[in-house]
Amino acid sequence: xxxxxxxxxxxxxxxxxxxxxxxxxxxxxxxxxxxxxxxxxxxxxxxxxxxxxxxxxxxxxxxxxxxxxxxxxxxxxxxxxxxxxxxxxxxxxxxxxxxxxxxxxxxxxxxxxxxxxxxxxxxxxxxxxxxxxxxxxxxxxxxxxxxxxxxxxxxxxxxxxxxxxxxxxxxxxxxxxxxxxxxxxxxxxxxxxxxxxxxxxxxxxxxxxxxxxxxxxxxxxxxxxxxxxxxxxxxxxxxxxxxxxxxxxxxxxxxxxxxxxxxxxxxxxx
Ligand code: HPA
Numbered sequence: 453x454x455x456x457x458x459x460x461x462x463x464x465x466x467x468x469x470x471x472x473x474x475x476x477x478x479x480x481x482x483x484x485x486x487x488x489x490x491x492x493x494x495x496x497x498x499x500x501x502x503x504x505x506x507x508x509x510x511x512x513x514x515x516x517x518x519x520x521x522x523x524x525x526x527x528x529x530x531x532x533x534x535x536x537x538x539x540x541x542x543x544x545x546x547x548x549x550x551x552x553x554x555x556x557x558x559x560x561x562x563x564x565x566x567x568x569x570x571x572x573x574x575x576x577x578x579x580x581x582x583x584x585x586x587x588x589x590x591x592x593x594x595x596x597x598x599x600x601x602x603x604x605x606x607x608x609x610x611x612x613x614x615x616x617x618x619x620x621x622x623x624x625x626x627x628x629x630x631x632x633x634x635x636x637x638x639x640x641x642x643x644x645x646x647x648x649x650x651x652x653x654x655x656x657x658x659x660x661x662x663x664x665x666x667x668x669x670x671x672x673x674x675x676x677x678x679x680x681x682x683x684x685x686x687x688x689x690x691x692x693x694x695x696x697x698x699x700x701x702x703x704x705x706x707x708x709x710x711x712x713x714x715x716x717x718x719x720x721x722x
Pocket of ligand 1 (some may be wrong): 532563565641659660661687700
């Protein structure tokens with residue numbers, strides 16, 4: 453595993469040149485943030501040694517380097533979801549490569565269903581914490597001490613300093629920013645009303661099919677994490693309607709410029 457990670461990191465070092473200190477994972481319908489990256493260079497996943505290839509519509513599958521808000525970044529357009537059939541080592545492989553590159557900050561975005569009754573479709577939720585309900589853990593198996601400790605602390609999985617800064621920026625820019633707990637599930641089904649209710653009862657504000665694995669590995673790697681959910685549908689009793697992948701993509705697209713604005717401003721300062 454260590455050799456594979458190193459091989460991919462070496463390949464990217466050659467392609468990228470100066471290594472940024474921030475990586476961004478763009479979620480469903482949120483790939484358009486990539487349009488705001490200047491002096492872009494695109495590296496399709498298909499050409500990257502050892503990288504899995506993304507299969508879902510709305511995830512085009514490439515790494516993008518360039519500048520966002522004047523700062524160099526490395527963005528993943530298209531992530532690897534567990535429901536696609538990848539195992540957790542594959543899902544989180546890009547984060548290991550970011551670690552090997554020496555990247556310090558990981559920004560993550562996703563589309564999610566909102567269980568908190570005060571949420572509306574199109575809201576942005578700053579993730580404060582998560583509940584991991586995936587059936588496989590990304591750190592299951594032999595621990596490589598070179599990558600991180602056997603029993604990683606998760607008391608502040610989403611960096612508090614970054615969260616406070618994001619809230620401050622949202623306030624300054626008059627962007628409505630919700631905050632809450634993200635429940636990570638395997639999908640690919642959306643939830644039944646009883647499941648949404650269950651996730652609310654156990655302390656969740658939003659539910660989605662990604663993010664938690666990458667955030668766990670980023671914490672194992674001692675990276676500082678900031679993550680946002682775009683609320684694309686509601687899992688609130690009385691407001692639950694039929695939902696499709698297209699609805700999710702559409703709602704995410706509408707909210708994404710506001711999320712991009714927060715990310716861009718924040719990246720300028722780190
Ligand atoms: N549930 C799970 N994943 C999701 C949802 C949802 O309601 N919306 C977008 N991704």
